[in-house]
Amino acid sequence: MMMPIQYFWRHPLAEEVREEGRAEALAEAVLRILRVRGIDVPDAVRARVEACRDLDQLIRWLERAVHATSAADLFTID
Numbered sequence: 001m002m003m004p005i006q007y008f009w010r011h012p013l014a015e016e017v018r019e020e021g022r023a024e025a026l027a028e029a030v031l032r033i034l035r036v037r038g039i040d041v042p043d044a045v046r047a048r049v050e051a052c053r054d055l056d057q058l059i060r061w062l063e064r065a066v067h068a069t070s071a072a073d074l075f076t077i078d
Contacts, residue, residue, distance in 0.1 A: 026058035
């Protein structure tokens with residue numbers, strides 16, 4: 001009986017794909033929180049959030065989005 005090949009999932013390319021997916025999901029969540037809260041998101045803010053691939057930064061923005069009064073509040077401490 002052959003064992004399934006699992007090594008692909010440990011490959012750096014596979015990890016890169018997973019990281020990319022996490023970043024996209026976090027960026028979407030940041031923008032969704034702002035939208036649900038009725039906060040206008042200018043194109044420049046949307047572009048900056050969508051372009052970010054730093055997971056720690058996206059998590060900080062996600063946490064700030066919960067209390068923000070404007071989209072610019074995401075970046076006030078950066």
